[in-house]
Amino acid sequence: MLMVDGISLRCEDVQLIADRRDVRVEVAPEALRRAGDSWRLVPELIARRPVYGHTTGVGANRDQPLDAGTAHEQGRRLMRSHAGGTGEELAAPLARAMLLVRLSQLAAGRAGVNPRLLTALADALTLGAIPRVHRTGSIGTGDLTALAETGLALAGEHAWASGSLPPVPFDTGDALAFQSSNAATIAESVLGCLEMDRLLRASHAVAALSFIALDGNPEAYATPVHEARPHPGQVRCAAELRRLLGMSGTPLPGKRLQDPYGLRAFPQVQGPALDACQYLRDVLTIEINAATENPMISTETRDAYHHAHFHTAYVAVALDRLRATVHHVAELSAARLGDLVEPTLTGLPAFLATGPRGSSGIMILEYVAHDALAQLRQAALPVTIGTAVVSRGLEDHASFATQAARAIHHAATAYRHVLACELVAATRALRMRNASLLDLPVRLAFEAAAAVLDPDLTDRPLSADITHAAATLNALAEV
DSSP: OEEEOSSOOOHHHHHHHHHOSOOOEEEOHHHHHHHHHHHHHHHHHHHHSOOTTTTBOSGGGTTSBOOTTTGGGHHHHHHHHHOOOEEEEOOHHHHHHHHHHHHHHHHTSOSOOOTHHHHHHHHHHHHTOEEOOEEEOOOSSOOHHHHHHHHHHHTTSSOEEEOOOOOOOOOTTHHHHHHSSOHHHHHHHHHHHHHHHHHHHHHHHHHHHHHHHTTOOGGGGOHHHHHSSOOHHHHHHHHHHHHHTTOOSSOOOOSSSSOOHHHHTHHHHHHHHHHHHHHHHHHHHHHHTOOOOSSEEETTTTEEEOOOTTOOHHHHHHHHHHHHHHHHHHHHHHHHHHHHTOHHHHSSOGGGOOSSTTOOTTHHHHHHHHHHHHHHHHHTSOSTTOOOOBTTTTBOOOOOHHHHHHHHHHHHHHHHHHHHHHHHHHHHHHHHHTOOOTTOTTHHHHHHHHHHSOOOOSSOOOHHHHHHHHHHHHHHTTO
16 A cells, blocks of 8 residues: 655655556545645635636636636636647556656645545556546646646546546636646656666666676775765765675776776766766655645645746756766766777677687677667757747746656667667676676676576677666666
8 A cells, every 4th residue: 555645755656656556545644634724725715815727817817817607617628628638648657657646746735626636546546547648738837738638537528548437526726726737747757767777776787797897997996086086976886886896995906007988987977877866866756745736725824825836947957967967877888888899808809709700799789789879869968958938928938847758768768778788798708708706796797697698609689688688687776
């Protein structure tokens, strides 16, 4: 069971709900109480002051007072008019993650919605009811189309992709508050962040295997070196390499005075990516527990506040930063792959080939890796340098966090392929060297890779090896 209280949801909880359908979701009693208090305050507020979306239209219609005779219809009209998404539909895991994020935000208790909406979202997750939601329609200032379609499904006016719930009544102000969120974008960002986190952790093990295959110089990871410039991610990376390689005390000199950058500069390049991933996780942890609804209904001050929490600049910038830093890390992986096919660095045949002279071995892996690296380079381009002006000029800036969230998944897929190519090469080199890893923690990574990679070293298709290596990276993240 997952208890949602609007305060303590973790990114891992979002991943859990995305991956599994057998989790019972409930709303904490204190969250339902907060939501109820906020909902009961709304009639008092709109009786004494204008409140956006409750007594007025929305967007550029904010100055248009609602007619008393039609105000009760405003919510349904709002959802119907905003349910204009297009393109492919959200996959079920992402849709479940979106529902959970929206539930957690509403559980913060400042939306002014009827508590039955919170219960309905929990029931949908428990029963496997997934709304039919289109991906295209958000620019990082509220997932209006996605949440309008979700609201209409809950209200019984829109089709469910799977399962269903009895229709849920929407009060006059429920629709605007329900749509006032970036839950789909946040959910996709969380899943992308955790995927990148797994790959970055796996890259420590892959780099350690390459280090052994290349007889790397351990001085680059020595504790005194990184104490002299202690960036958190850099220090963490160097410590991980020392742990995986069993380094303690003063390490023995390496084969070379200085290694190529792929080995020597790994902590300095991996470090910023680790820091960026941690920063994004911190931002998203705030977002999934945040009250984002405009207006915010405060029971503490018994007032409504009009604001811009719908703007996701923090998320967009953090996503851009992570993709950019991971691109640099992937470049080092491709560089190490180039080192692994070089006889002067490995002492092995060119391209780790066996058989007759002129055999190609793993020559093709460099081409595959650089194709994937080029795709990652495109996915790493910043989205935050653009903006949009909509709603008759009133909404004159957009973060495009939604597009940044989509790009993180493209970047992760490409990075996984780059790492997979390096893993195939490093495993092959260690097999050819018959290297002993008996006392090293990284031995577990080698065994995991060796268990799925074909030991045949003759010239043959390597597509299956790349696929198996890519799938094994999740296990390497836990070594």
